[in-house]
Amino acid sequence: MARGVFEEAYLSLPPWDIGRPQGEIIRLAEEGEIRGVVLDAGCGTGENALFLAGRGCEVTGIDAVGIAIRKAKEKSRERRVPVVFLEWDALEISGLGKRFDTVIDCGLFHVFSDEERPLYVAGLSSVLVPGGTLRMLCFSEMEPGDWGPRRVTQREIREAFDGGWKVGPIREARFETNLGSDGCRAWLSSITRE
Secondary structure, three states, X not given: OOHHHHHHHOOOOOOOOOOOOOHHHHHHHHOOOXXXXXXXXXXXXXXXXXXXXXXXXXXXXXXOOHHHHHHHHHHHHHHOXXXXXXXXXXXXXXXXXXXXXXXXXXXXXHHOOOOOHHHHHHHHHHHEEEEEEEEEEEEEOOOOOOOOOOOEOHHHHHHHOOOOEEEEEEEEEEEEEOOEEEEEEEEEEEEEEO
């Protein structure tokens, strides 16, 4: 999806901006599965990043959409929760010059084309410490209809992270939206850099 589509979506309230962290991110944090120095790739207006920072993590959030980053910075100031928010293209993530223990991707991977995915995965490999973990929530092919982002299969996830990664459990999950209480069918993956 082109950056302009996302910029336009943030002029109003995009479906993925639910005004709170995703339930799956909350659960993972409470179970100790997100820790240390954290990168929120595709952070949007920052709810997941702010939640994790409030739990004591050192968090950097990146998003390619300037208006989303401005909103995230404003929330950070208002709530007095320190997070570094940067307008940054996730396909150039290696340029951050920082290493992370955990990366969360909540709705970013599924927007990349087949050609972009290897660039993103290589960038993740360059910023995650060895043994660091990616926690990724993306749309599942089991979500009916054709509205919304591209659907992703478990096989595509495993193929994208084939070399230099250990793909752990991929389980069914829900991607919460502001369009209704049911949300959308998703995959939650735990992927470790070797």
